[in-house]
Amino acid sequence: MVSEAKSEGLLRPTTSNDTGRYERTGLAEPVNMQISRGLFLHSLSDPAYLPLHWSAHIHPEGQLYFCREGSFRVVTEAYLYRPETLDQVTRWIKKIEDLMADKNFPVSGQLELFIKIEDEDCAYYFVDHATRAESWLEDIDTDNLGLPPVVSLSQLHILCEELYWSHVEHFPMHAGLDRNTLDSLVCVFTHAICDQMTSRVSTFPYSQKECEAFVNLLKNSRDHLSDGSIVCTVGKNHPAVFMTEKLTHHPLSPTMELNLYLTNYGQECSRLSRDQAVFYDRDPKAKNQWVSTVASRLSFKTADRYLVQLNDVFVDHLVYSEQWKSMVTGCLQDWRGASHGAFLGLMLHLFFLALTPSPSLAVASASLFVSSLLGSTLMIHRYAPLQGISATEAMDYLEAIQSPTFKFQFVALTFALPHALNLWGTFVMFVNCIFMLATRFGTGFAAGISVVAVLAFLLFQWTTSERFNMSLTSIYDKFRAKFSRNQDDLYTSAV
Structure with missing residues (x-):
């Protein structure tokens, strides 16, 4: 990747994304300056020592750069008002021109050269305004330039554009x-x-x-x-x-x-939707599926929901900022709701302290509510600052927490813990209530209440499931078909 340029110093190919433009640091040294009479009554010209054909320009962000007109343009952010820097830039341009002549590199008015002085070395790249792509003087692997792998020449041109x-x-x-x-x-x-x-x-x-x-x-x-x-x-x-x-x-x-x-634009397998994988295998039957099964049972299927969201927001290891923000916002709302529910459950234990016949159950449910409240607080504290991060930062974060073996299965379980602990606390508190009823009103009454509660729960689960709606639709279709046949039979008999 590094080629020697005839004399001291090395000529290094680089790209416009690898110039360190936003990583440079330096300290200004303000001084007191005398303001001459009428100083700003006329326009200020560039310093006289800027060479012929060179001009200074200021980027809208404030960065000073210089451009040379000629058979091809040259741009650089090196500070040419410093004589030694100007000498270095001029020397390297001459070396590059010699290499271009030796290699028969095509020159046109649409060609533009960027150079960056690095101590005694120089980094460079060419851009062609006609083809809208970057190029270099030698053959270079994409990996050496920090570019990702490609599947075709047309995709490589997209990266160069x-x-x-x-x-x-x-x-x-x-x-x-x-x-x-x-x-x-x-x-x-x-x-x-x-x-x-x-x-x-x-x-x-x-x-x-x-x-x-x-x-x-x-x-x-x-x-x-x-x-x-x-x-x-x-x-x-x-x-x-x-x-x-x-x-x-x-x-x-x-x-x-x-x-x-x-998105693999223009290729045989292109990404037509955000949730379509083209680079990584998105097999829903991942290894160690038992982890998801156990997590699903322990969390009342809450972990399943978070696992789907995490997988959906990280298809092909890519993150879209809107989807990330939506997912984190929804999780924060869930955790705040779990914390409110846990707090209310703890308040109910003030009533149980005097009436419960089973202090161990009261302690167990209170511990679960406290754990839910603590877990919610920790999750909110951890993820509230991540709600507004950039897509790149979110992508790096998900890359870091994703397990090569278990993927997001344990992460989803962690997300589900505040809500799951809240549900377990509620269940243990309900059992404690049944013991209280048995102590006060007898075992038969408590058993009856338990049966009614279980039936109500099952009815709720069934009526809010897809199977219930499908069953109703099936029953309605059968009734309608039977009613239509009866009507037809009556019409036939009348005729």
Whole structure:
């Protein structure tokens, strides 16, 4: 991956996502300065020592960069106002030009070179504004560039186009955009709005509300395509990317471009819905299924519900921010409800202290309620800060807690514990109530109440199940068919 460039220093291929743009640190040194008379009554020009064909530009975020016009453009964030840095940049550009001549590398006015000075070394990449892709002077494996595996050449081009739009977002001030680029982006977001409205499992990385905001923003930008701020905006939103906010400062255009990669866009097996797996096997019959069975029984099937939600939000190890936020919000509501129920159950024990004939049952139910209350509090404390994290942070978190063997089975059981402990506490408290009734009114009365309660519970379970509705439908269909036959028989007899 590293090639030696004729003299001291190494020339290293890199990508627009690996320049360390947002990791650089430095300290400014403010000084007192004299304000000359009429200093700002005329425009300030660039320092005289900036070389010919070089110009300085300021990114909308505030980053200073420099651009050189020529047979091909050169951009760099190296501080050229410092003479020694300027000498290094000039020397490396000459070395790269020599290598391009030796390798017969095609040169055009659409070609642009990025260089980054790294002590005595230099990192570089090329972008071609005609093909909208990054390229390098030598053959390089995608793994060496930090790019994920691909299934075809067309998918590799999608990744390289994602890198191109990252470059456009980072260096937007020296060139404009054409109208078709913006219009195509408006069409993509318009389709996404419809997709979000009609599908619960849309693969688009932004919500309907966000898409509508993007469409309005882009339409208002149509008359300012030569403005660097608008170029940066389009670079953030071009229809070519999605990694669910893979980087905090990742442009939206690369975000959507990676979306094309992650949905396997244009390939034999493409992802048509968010819950469709194309990279990882999503076998519902995972190994160690007994863990889920035991957890389901102990938690009154509450763990099953959380397991489905965790698997659904992490299909192919991808996380969509809206689905993550919805899942965490629902879990927090469940845990708050469990804590309220546990608190009320504990308050009822004030009544049992004087009347219960079985202190051990009272202690057991109180302990279960306390455990539920404590578990709810801990879960809320742990997950409330995670409600608003980015999709990338959520993806990293789920990667960390997912077991290679058990997947999310134990995590789902942990999620279900506050509610399950609350239900177990309620059950033990009910048993204690039966003992109280037996002591006060006799065993027969308590047994009768127990039978009525069990029948009421079973009736509730049956009437709220799918089987009950299906049974009612079946009975209704049989009755209707029999009634129709009787009517036909009566009509035939009359005739």
